[in-house]
Amino acid sequence: MAQSAPLLRLGTRGSPLALAQANLVRALLARVTGAPETAFEIVVIKTTGDAIQDRPLSEVGGKGLFTKEIEEALLSSRIDLAVHSAKDMPTISQPGLLLAACLEREDPRDAFISLKAKSLADLPHGAHLGTASLRRQALVKKARPDLVVSPLRGNVQTRLRKLESGEVDATLLAIAGLNRLGLAQHATHIMPVETFVPAVAQGAIGIETRGDDNRTRQFVAQINHAPTFIAVACERAFLTALDGSCKTPLAGHATLSGDTLHFRGLIARPDGSAAHDIAGNGHIRDAVRIGDEAGRELKKIGGPDFFD
Numbered sequence: 673m674a675q676s677a678p679l680l681r682l683g684t685r686g687s688p689l690a691l692a693q694a695n696l697v698r699a700l701l702a703r704v705t706g707a708p709e710t711a712f713e714i715v716v717i718k719t720t721g722d723a724i725q726d727r728p729l730s731e732v733g734g735k736g737l738f739t740k741e742i743e744e745a746l747l748s749s750r751i752d753l754a755v756h757s758a759k760d761m762p763t764i765s766q767p768g769l770l771l772a773a774c775l776e777r778e779d780p781r782d783a784f785i786s787l788k789a790k791s792l793a794d795l796p797h798g799a800h801l802g803t804a805s806l807r808r809q810a811l812v813k814k815a816r817p818d819l820v821v822s823p824l825r826g827n828v829q830t831r832l833r834k835l836e837s838g839e840v841d842a843t844l845l846a847i848a849g850l851n852r853l854g855l856a857q858h859a860t861h862i863m864p865v866e867t868f869v870p871a872v873a874q875g876a877i878g879i880e881t882r883g884d885d886n887r888t889r890q891f892v893a894q895i896n897h898a899p900t901f902i903a904v905a906c907e908r909a910f911l912t913a914l915d916g917s918c919k920t921p922l923a924g925h926a927t928l929s930g931d932t933l934h935f936r937g938l939i940a941r942p943d944g945s946a947a948h949d950i951a952g953n954g955h956i957r958d959a960v961r962i963g964d965e966a967g968r969e970l971k972k973i974g975g976p977d978f979f980d
């Protein structure tokens with residue numbers, strides 16, 4: 673007998689973290705619909721970002737590298753929804769697509785990982801820290817100008833392996849990814865959000881759909897976590913206001929307490945020599961405006977020279 677058509681086809685990258693995230697979305701969809709998990713087909717799609725291992729992504733074109741091919745599959749209806757790390761999603765969606773939902777955010781913080789030191793402060797003078805993230809590089813250099821920062825690429829497991837083989841003395845990874853992979857025991861120290869502001873949307877899983885696909889949007893609305901969606905909308909508005917200057921290290925993090933949203937944003941130079949931060953508060957209904965205004969304000973404070 674022919675297999676019945678899936679209720680929904682979920683597109684994802686093939687990395688272990690991406691698959692864990694797609695499986696989480698599938699489990700939640702099965703729970704809210706009462707359908708078996710097998711009714712939700714996971715379609716693995718290779719992206720440009722997966723193929724580039726040798727250069728910092730910021731040089732190749734930054735955001736979008738992990739999403740382009742998946743968005744194409746969405747636009748051509750080969751899949752019904754895409755599961756992304758919301759952090760990797762381009763600020764401006766392709767025409768016809770939108771961020772339809774977010775799952776409840778995991779811990780948004782960065783984990784410091786080292787076999788040689790208990791914390792960033794504890795690393796010996798001149799130690800090597802591996803990260804391909806300009807934000808992490810800038811925040812590290814701000815705290816420890818003596819450290820040597822070099823790119824460290826590959827998926828989470830690859831980076832942990834490179835650390836263990838001594839290629840670098842330390843690295844930083846999102847604790848969310850480690851948690852989802854069951855690898856949190858590798859975290860040596862958790863960086864506080866106050867001094868180590870997370871990347872926009874770090875820890876959140878975003879679900880992208882076609883804007884006109886009401887059927888799929890009704891499904892995913894049932895698994896949306898509204899507080900996360902609101903915080904991510906604020907953070908992404910901040911990123912949009914600072915428009916795609918993907919070579920500028922930038923961080924933005926919103927938290928909610930009741931109906932109040934608190935936002936913290938930061939721009940820095942890659943060498944950590946200059947940084948400007950900003951804070952904003954307001955009603956959650958103004959989430960997008962709070963992020964947008966913080967971004968515009970930082971753009972003004974930084975001046976034109978900051979974004980080259």
Ligand SMILES: NCc1[nH]cc(CCC(=O)O)c1CC(=O)O
Pocket residue numbers: 757758759760828844845846847848849873874875876877
């Ligand atoms: N750019 C890679 C990426 N995209 C999302 C995560 C972690 C999971 C998340 O932030 O939700 C990671 C790895 C990392 O930064 O450690």
